[in-house]
Amino acid sequence: MKALTLLAALLLLPLAPNAAQAQQLAHSLNGHPAPRFQLKGFNGQPVSLAAYKGKVVLLNFWASWCAPCQAEMPTFEQWQHSYGSAKLQVIGVSMDDGAAQAAAAVKKLHVTYPVAVGNAHLGNLYGGIEGLPVTFLIDRQGRVRAEYAGGNHLKAIQAEIDHLLTR
Amino acid sequence: MRSSMSRLWLAVAALVCLFSVMGHSAHAQTIPGSARLQPASLAAMIHSGHPPMVLQVGSHTLYEEAHIPAAIYAGPASTPEGLQLLRQTVATLDKNTPIIIYCGCCPWTHCPNIRPAFQELHRLGFMHVKALYLAHNFGTDWIQAGYPVTHGDTK
Numbered sequence: 383m384k385a386l387t388l389l390a391a392l393l394l395l396p397l398a399p400n401a402a403q404a405q406q407l408a409h410s411l412n413g414h415p416a417p418r419f420q421l422k423g424f425n426g427q428p429v430s431l432a433a434y435k436g437k438v439v440l441l442n443f444w445a446s447w448c449a450p451c452q453a454e455m456p457t458f459e460q461w462q463h464s465y466g467s468a469k470l471q472v473i474g475v476s477m478d479d480g481a482a483q484a485a486a487a488v489k490k491l492h493v494t495y496p497v498a499v500g501n502a503h504l505g506n507l508y509g510g511i512e513g514l515p516v517t518f519l520i521d522r523q524g525r526v527r528a529e530y531a532g533g534n535h536l537k538a539i540q541a542e543i544d545h546l547l548t549r
Numbered sequence: 550m551r552s553s554m555s556r557l558w559l560a561v562a563a564l565v566c567l568f569s570v571m572g573h574s575a576h577a578q579t580i581p582g583s584a585r586l587q588p589a590s591l592a593a594m595i596h597s598g599h600p601p602m603v604l605q606v607g608s609h610t611l612y613e614e615a616h617i618p619a620a621i622y623a624g625p626a627s628t629p630e631g632l633q634l635l636r637q638t639v640a641t642l643d644k645n646t647p648i649i650i651y652c653g654c655c656p657w658t659h660c661p662n663i664r665p666a667f668q669e670l671h672r673l674g675f676m677h678v679k680a681l682y683l684a685h686n687f688g689t690d691w692i693q694a695g696y697p698v699t700h701g702d703t704k
Contacts, residue, residue, distance in 0.1 A: 502613035513686020
């Protein structure tokens with residue numbers, strides 16, 4: 383029995399995120415002011431980073447064709463409600479080529495936090511978004527404090543949010 | 550006895566999870582290993598002065614941010630419009646033309662574009678198609694590895 387359990391554990395081992403993936407990336411933006419942007423949100427309202435100064439901002443780059451992105455978005459939605467908009471603001475930036483598919487995904491996932499379609503210029507401002515998802519945490523002073531590339535970082539992201547909220 | 554049963558269920562659940570994930574990964578595995586090209590190999594081909602035809606079959610936004618020099622944007626192959634653009638892009642090519650496709654929008658096992666593009670080119674009769682193997686994504690496996698990129702929309 384022990385052998386079977388051990389075998390199953392060993393077989394599952396490669397599925398866990400490796401250390402390099404799970405590691406919070408050191409990024410040139412870390413500690414620097416988050417690049418400002420203003421985009422038009424799906425609800426017609428502007429999505430401006432400057433509007434959320436004083437809150438911890440979770441800035442998530444995603445796309446409708448990105449399965450790992452859509453896997454974590456419901457958790458971001460949950461956090462938006464559980465932390466409350468006075469403390470945390472989640473912003474989604476879709477890197478879809480057009481708004482239609484992104485809007486459909488937002489509807490399907492019941493996302494209510496601000497979402498807008500980004501562009502290559504914004505991606506490059508944030509160091510090049512070449513692979514999704516990518517999530518940045520921005521502190522209350524508007525500085526980038528963490529970047530997470532790829533999925534499977536929810537625990538680490540939440541721990542950093544909690545940390546930033548104490549500062 | 551109860552403890553043994555719990556362990557048995559744990560082991561069974563673990564194996565079910567494993568087979569489930571293996572099934573999901575099978576999407577990417579449908580591109581045979583012999584048709585996958587490692588980034589270092591493509592970089593060497595580019596440096597050789599005889600770069601092959603390279604098609605980016607993913608998001609245009611990501612292409613505009615950065616792409617392999619001389620790579621042609623050929624549309625996200627997961628969409629009908631993307632496949633149509635791919636067909637147009639290769640319409641005048643000889644079927645013996647070596648073609649390398651890449652996407653890198655997401656991890657290889659989750660990429661929605663690379664397999665449809667590979668299959669479509671085979672369906673069209675192209676004999677020498679290879680897919681650039683980007684295990685994590687284009688940023689991690691190509692840009693951060695120091696291979697050449699260019700920026701902007703040159704489609």
